[in-house]
Amino acid sequence: MTDSEIELRLRRSRQLATLLDGAWLIPGTSWRFGIDALLGLLPVAGDLLSALLGLGIIWQAHKLSAPRSLQLKMLGYIALDFLLGSVPVIGDIADVAFRKNIRNADLLETWVARRNKK
Template identity: 80%
Template structure:
C-alpha cells in the first residue's frame, strides 16, 4: 500500500472519530461530544449502533495492515465503551469522557508514525 493511500485511510479514520466523539462543543467548556454520545442516549440500540460505527476505524486499521495486537486493543476499547454504555447515566458520561473512536484513531496514527521510523 502506498503512502498516499495510508494517509487517506488515516484521514478517513480521524474524520469518523471526530464525527463520533468530538463534532460539537459544549459552550464555555473544553468538553466536546459527537454522534456517539447522542446515540448513547438510546437504550441498548444506541450503544450497539455506536459500537458498529466505531468498527469503521478498526476497518481502516485492518486495510492499512495494522498488526492484530493493535486491532484487538481497538476492539477492546469498543467493547469497554459498549459495556460502560449499558449502565444508565454512567454510560452517558463515559461516552463523552472515554472517546473510544478518537483514542482508536490516535492508536492507529501512532502505529503508522512508528512504522515509518
C-alpha cells in the first residue's frame, strides 16, 4: 500500500470521526458533538445506526492491516458506547463525552505512526 493510500484512509477515518463526534461546538463551552449524539436521541435504532457508522473506522483499520488486537479494542469502544446508549440520559451524555469515533481514529493514527517509525 502506498503512502498516499494510507494517508487517504487515515483522512477518511478522521473525517468520519469528526462528523460523528465533533462536527458542532456547544456554544459557551469547549464541548463538541456530532451526528452520533443526535442519533443517540433515537431509542435503540439511533444507537444501532451510530454503531454501524462507527464500524467505518474499523473497516479502514482492517484495510490498513492493523493488528486484530487494535481492531478488537476499537470494536470494544463501539460496543461500550452502544451499551451505554441503552441507558436513558446516561447514554446521551456518553455520546458527547466518550467520543468513541475520535478515540478510534486516534488509535489508528497512532498505530500507523508507530509502524512507520520502524
